Amino acid sequence: MTIQNQPVPTVLLDQVSKLYGQVIGINDVSLAIDGGVTGILGANGAGKSTLFKLLMGRLKPTQGSVRLFGINPWSNSAPYRKIGYVSESERLYDWMTALDFVSTLARLHGMTRDEARERSEHVLNFVGLDDVMHKEVGKYSKGMRQRVKIAHALVHDPDLIVLDEPLHGCDPIARTSIMSVIRELGNQGKTVLVSSHILQEIERITEQIVILHNGKLLAIGNLHAIRDLLDNHPHRILIKCENPRSLAAQFIERDPVYGVRFPNEGELEIQTNNLAKAHSILPSIVLNSNQKISSIENPDDNLDSLLGYLIGDANDG
């Protein structure tokens, strides 16, 4: 067969569906992913975890085929030699130290005790837990626990890393450090799959995204391209300040702003159809106003509005 001579994509899903009884988990998804960080975006229940569990051989596809490095993960555990998986499960062995936990799991890759310990120290260092690795995991914060899970997935230097909601429940500092770890892995040329239901998180990590909605593949491609489409649609910017009315006067004259509202006391809502341009003029107006601004938010800049736009777009088309 000629296909053997062609490079096999790291992750390949061919018309994969997964039904839980009558409930659809994944519906006719075809995907090929190779190299770099890919964000899997989707609301809760969109099928992100189902997709990952199919990849990890936890679930058997109802239809279609799943291949990792060209191997079916349901019947063969061989691909896991080259895969690191961070599940959404929060439970760890609380009585173990991080080093213990990671090196025990490292030994399942066939490492000797010493190799496992050396590699574990290395990856724990990499995820920024070098000073606490001898403490019991039970005493860790949520962000630290997430990083332990990431460390265990990296301990054998895998080619494919699958992270299910790695930023979930983390504080901003942990979030930043986990994001930089993921970006670093992408830079090392590994294939990384990260799922999230928060657009901004994915945006800070990668541009390559897959959007799942109700078990279906909704969009795949570059986040910026999708984002640009979205930006040209009506957007709101919410500014909290001392005197919204005087600030509004300065905005109303400018080009991408076509309307203002005062939803609450001390709040100004600007309506625009070019978010990027609106953000580019925003700093100078704020500086000129001499007002104390307590926050600037983009309430439409989230997955829901992106999905809403894409679905609306699809419905329109």
Added chain:
Amino acid sequence: MDKNDKTLADTVWTRLDRKAGAIIELTARQLRHRISTWVVLGIGVALMALLLLFYVDSVRKSFDPIDNDGDSVDEDNDGYPLGQEMKYGTSDYDASDFPGSGFYIPEDEIDWNDNVRTFSGNKTWNGAAFFQYEWIDYNYTGDWWDDIVDWDSELSSCPDGQIFIDWYPSYGEACIVDTDEYFIYGKWKGNGLATVPEEWELRWGYYSESFEVTPDPPEMYIDEDDIDCFDEAGNRVDCPSGTRLGGSHGFDNDGDCLREEYMLSETNVQLALDYDLYYRFQDDRNGNGIKCDVFWLVDADGNEVIGISADDNVDEDPNDERYVGELSHRTFIIGVGKMAFVILLGLFIPLFLSLGLVRDETENGTLHFLLSKPIHRGEFILYRLLGYLAIVASYVIILALIVGLITATLGPGDQFFRFSDLPVWLGIGISTTFVLAAYGSLFNTMGLISPKYGVYFCIIFGIWEFMMGTFSIINPNWTVSSISITHWALQMIDAIVLMAWPDTLQWAEIGLAFNIETGLSFFWHPPVHTLGTQSPGVALIISTIVLSLVSFSMIGIGQSVFSKREIM
């Protein structure tokens, strides 16, 4: 050879080893961090401590000398214990009948149809007669309940008319006929002329010389007749004899079978036709033609005692430290091994520790970490079970050896330490390990097949196993009980006991034959499944194979169930 110049075996095996090692270690450490593990294992230790207390309190007491045949008592308070009275053939229910008291020897009689109806002399009489006396022994007097005439109460004149026609005396009565003549019906002593009424009878005889016998202290009749065995040369050896098992053994150490000082010689006994003493004198009850011996019956190849038959009063009060102690000690070990180790620990440890070995990991979600590693799910189950076994097997083996060390130090016998106990305790530990493996893999599989209801199945199964285990102890030959895991582990213990103490068969027979009721023959039976060889080794191998097969098939079922299971 792969590119790193390692042989295939090298790479495959060391990698397997490392994975196995990691999961086994993880499982063992996990169990160590669970409170339920320590509770279950702690209860096991407490149970053993309790049984050891029982051992010290009860089993060790049985090493104290006791009067097995009950012949140290003196029922009639004549100062002579039963054992001494038996030697002299006297009764322990009659204070006038005691060693040296002399006894009645019958001489002759006048029958109901004899023509000569008178006899004169100084005799002890028994019957009905008009007695013209020269002398009457008024000291030989009786009470209303014996047959001896009561001379102490006032005698009246006999009524008019013909005796036995017009009036009837009662037995043991006398009445006055004339100044020197009585009518007497009963027993009396006197010198004179007796005339027997028509159709009545009179017997007479004399009492043998009385002599002085010093009463023995009752302690003499405790452990006074030990079990005796002899070798080919006739030298006394420890029982059961290693060199000459079968044949005539036994010796009547206390002389209550041989009865050399017995008051009746055999000729006298022949004379005493009407005297029940004859029937008391039985010195070859087992009918092997040898008086006062113990016959040990062996099987065809002569190495197993299958029956012991003792003449009356031979070897009937054995040395308690040696026999009762040894039997109780062995019974304790076998009983504890079977009931406490195999049935209780064997069932409850897996019920608490193995049911959730894989199931709990699934429920906690920690399974995802383990299964995202290059390890087959089937392998995972096997290593989990090995990790569980590593903990529980070392627990039961160490526990068995500790209990073994204590009882081997406290146990009966001359030696300071009973080394021969240790293989049995080790065997108990190993048998329990096989049970733990079989139940462990079964319960784990049940937990996998039905995470919700598996535990109920396991409890019902546990009740079945408990019942079958109990039946297997009582009667291992009952075929139905072999459809259980405990049965085969109990068979292992039976076989190991017989291998470590080959004389246990004899000991069980000794317990039965000499009425040493320690329960050895209840708790221990020769192994059943020997394919007709009666070899404990064969039974041990068969039981081991059966238990291993159960374990492996259960692991196999669990593996195939788990491999097809979708994990959320």
